Amino acid sequence: MIYDLIIIGGGPAGITAGIYAARKKLKTLLITKEWGGQMIKATEIGNWPGTKMISGNDLIRQMSEHLKMFEMKIKEGKEVIDLDKKGENFIVRDNDQTYEAKTVIIASGKVPRALNIPGEEEFKGKGVSFCATCDAPMFKDKNVAVIGGGNAGFATAIDLLKYAKKIYILEFFPEMKGDLVTKEKLAKSGKVEFYTNVAIKKIKGTKFVESLTYEDRKTSKDQKIKIGGVFIAIGMMAKAEFAQKLVELNQMGEIVIDKDNYTKTPGLFAAGDISDIKYEQIVIACGEGAKAALAATEYLKNK
Amino acid sequence: MVRVFSTPTCPYCVALKGFLKEHNIEFEDIDVSKDETAQKEMIEKSGQYGVPVIDIDGEIIVGFNQDRIKQLLKI
Secondary structure, three states: OEEEEEEEOOOHHHHHHHHHHHHOOOOEEEEEOOOOHHHHHOOOEOOEOOEOOEOHHHHHHHHHHHHHOOOOEEEEOOOEEEEEEEOOEEEEEEOOOEEEEEEEEEOOOEEEOOOOOOOOOOOEOOOEEOOHHHHHHHHOOOEEEEEOOOHHHHHHHHHHHOOOOEEEEEOOOOOOOOOHHHHHHHHHOOOEEEEOOEEEEEEEEOOOEEEEEEEEOOOOEEEEEEOOEEEEOOOEEEOOHHHOOOOOEOOOOOEOOOOOOEOOOOOEEEOHHHEOOOOOOHHHHHHHHHHHHHHHHHHHHHO | OEEEEEOOOOHHHHHHHHHHHHOOOOOEEEEOOOOHHHHHHHHHHHOOOOOOEEEEOOEEEEOOOHHHHHHHHOO
16 A cells, blocks of 8 residues: 555644645545644643634644544554655654655654753653653652753743742753743742752662752762752754654754755655744644645645 | 543643543543542552553553553453
8 A cells, every 4th residue: 555645743733734635635644653742731822813722632632633534544652763765655664564655744743852861761750750731740749850941941840839849940051041020930939949050960769769960060060959850841852863864954853844845855745843944833833734735735746 | 440540730641531531431530639649559559650640450551552551441
């Protein structure tokens, strides 16, 4: 079976591409690890035209239900690990099977950036978390560290405020980049300590996280703090290595595309946050997904 | 028996519970942000803090692992 189109990703870009492809009657397969990606962590979305306020979860459910209305093959819970060419066609491999298609749209979005330090992977779920919205209530009366002093880090600390005993916010750079209003709110709670100019070195524990070691970048001395949780909020990153044989990646690891979503390989398109477009918004990702599907349709017609 | 340990704000918990409802699977919905005893039980049984945790007839699954859940529930 050779598909007209394989879409990689089930966020707003991938789903919209799917809806457009289905309406163009392309024989399509959509492969996704999960629905929504970053969207599902958004508690309030107030800039989706036509809907005054909606949660990320509700919006993504509406989108995926809309997609499932069409006749289309969907593989959920699968991650694409390799993309290559075979003659004219593309070969897409997930952790389960291999598929062939005439065109591919990569819309796999971004994932939380990791620190890449000892203990981080080992204690994931055992005190190390990338989702305060999910896990904050589990840290009642505990001391916790938030890594990252930007708005994401501050939002994480706000989520934790209700539960944690003490919150250390640790920032690599000399200044916290998060909004001052939020910083003041956090400071007023009396629970939060702010450290700048620190590099996180390692996370230690036995069964669960017990401590974190950081380097004071001014004095180059290591310091250890006792904490029961580490929340990592240092931004998102593109994970497009699986496609690197066929695409150009920029410094951020994003896939370089032209204004019509073409990558450097004819027949291969990218859409949404995985691509090098500047603004990352749900409404923009949807538009980019639509553009990529239309470009793929046109490409198939002219082939 | 199916038990779901979750918090109200966790998006994967909402997704998991939606998935179970979609397949007409009855489950006990345990809010570990309110029920501290259940929270302790969940941490002990799963060896970790992350939600959701689903207990299917004593088998513990961490996270919304659709494949494994489908397999155990035979859906």
